[in-house]
Amino acid sequence: MSFQRVALIGKGLLGTAVLEQLSKSSFDVTVLSRDPSSLSGLPSGVSTSAVDYSSIDSLVSALQNQDVVVATLGAAAILGQKVIIDACIKAGVKRYIPSDWGSITTDPTARHLPTNYPFVQIQDYLKEKAQKGELEYTILSTGGFFDGILDVPFLLDLSTSSVEYFDEGQHPFSVTTLDGVGKAVVGALKVPAQTKNRNIFVHQALITQVKMVSIVKKYSTSGRQWQETYVNGETKFNESLDLATKNPGDFGFIMGLLKAMALSGKFNSAYSTVDNDLVGLPILSDEELENLVVSKLREKGQ
Numbered sequence: 001m002s003f004q005r006v007a008l009i010g011k012g013l014l015g016t017a018v019l020e021q022l023s024k025s026s027f028d029v030t031v032l033s034r035d036p037s038s039l040s041g042l043p044s045g046v047s048t049s050a051v052d053y054s055s056i057d058s059l060v061s062a063l064q065n066q067d068v069v070v071a072t073l074g075a076a077a078i079l080g081q082k083v084i085i086d087a088c089i090k091a092g093v094k095r096y097i098p099s100d101w102g103s104i105t106t107d108p109t110a111r112h113l114p115t116n117y118p119f120v121q122i123q124d125y126l127k128e129k130a131q132k133g134e135l136e137y138t139i140l141s142t143g144g145f146f147d148g149i150l151d152v153p154f155l156l157d158l159s160t161s162s163v164e165y166f167d168e169g170q171h172p173f174s175v176t177t178l179d180g181v182g183k184a185v186v187g188a189l190k191v192p193a194q195t196k197n198r199n200i201f202v203h204q205a206l207i208t209q210v211k212m213v214s215i216v217k218k219y220s221t222s223g224r225q226w227q228e229t230y231v232n233g234e235t236k237f238n239e240s241l242d243l244a245t246k247n248p249g250d251f252g253f254i255m256g257l258l259k260a261m262a263l264s265g266k267f268n269s270a271y272s273t274v275d276n277d278l279v280g281l282p283i284l285s286d287e288e289l290e291n292l293v294v295s296k297l298r299e300k301g302q
């Protein structure tokens with residue numbers, strides 16, 4: 001069996017990069033959107049279709065003759081995928097790649113964390129459908145998206161030249177570029193039998209806070225002194241979980257929890273086994289990783 005027609009749902013930050021890679025492959029690609037007229041920068045040869053994500057009839061009609069759905073919907077739309085999955089089954093779609101793309105969204109020991117809740121619901125729903133033979137799935141765990149990692153105070157805070165190390169700042173963390181995620185999607189769809197009903201793990205590098213700070217110090221032209229502080233990872237994680245649980249709508253506390261989940265070393269945020277060979281995604285050399293950081297620094301005038 002091979003796939004030919006792929007529908008991408010949600011051309012945002014990640015979807016744009018995945019679409020770029022899909023459009024360079026041999027797949028016939030259609031982008032589904034609430035408002036196709038708002039989509040810019042569509043690669044040539046890509047079709048679009050308007051869809052109401054809450055209407056099963058609208059979805060079934062848009063998904064006729066599609067082999068695969070790749071969902072890259074934003075965070076607010078994750079749980080809404082249940083309707084899309086039902087529509088895929090009705091329309092005869094064979095494979096569904098959910099909007100997951102997480103670091104530790106599939107770690108069994110992290111299922112209870114509030115930020116993982118919607119992803120876990122969709123993973124379980126897909127597995128139930130796959131067990132009944134109604135729809136195949138592939139879930140991609142990609143680590144953190146590397147492209148924007150210096151834009152936010154996550155591993156370090158570039159805007160203030162400061163870093164709060166979790167423990168010694170040596171807990172490794174898997175990262176993949178947006179382009180890398182797109183390449184992994186294409187690779188996974190090219191080997192349908194090997195990626196059927198599986199959670200695929202990919203990364204392009206394993207980084208640590210210490211490693212990132214040392215690269216930034218080496219190449220930054222800002223000449224600023226770095227402020228370096230240390231927190232206990234376990235304590236910080238527990239505090240962050242408490243704050244995010246008590247303030248569920250507060251984006252700052254949610255970011256704090258995501259950071260603690262990724263950097264405290266408590267969860268599987270550094271993949272020891274990856275499927276890069278299976279999907280044809282090379283690991284970055286240290287030099288390539290440094291070059292990516294340098295271009296980001298220059299973009300920011302540093």
Ligand SMILES: NC(=O)c1ccc[n+]([C@@H]2O[C@H](COP(=O)([O-])OP(=O)(O)OC[C@H]3O[C@@H](n4cnc5c(N)ncnc54)[C@H](OP(=O)(O)O)[C@@H]3O)[C@@H](O)[C@H]2O)c1
Pocket residue numbers: 009010011012013014015032033034035053072073074075076077099100101102103142143144145
């Ligand atoms: N591992 C990481 O570091 C990391 C980082 C960021 C994101 N992610 C994951 O990557 C996936 C995609 O995230 P993204 O940031 O690329 O998404 P995004 O740009 O915020 O949104 C993608 C698209 O989703 C559609 N959408 C439908 N309903 C929506 C709603 N209620 N709210 C917002 N968007 C809605 C929109 O498309 P239309 O308007 O065309 O319908 C939008 O363009 C998510 O699963 C997210 O959790 C992972």
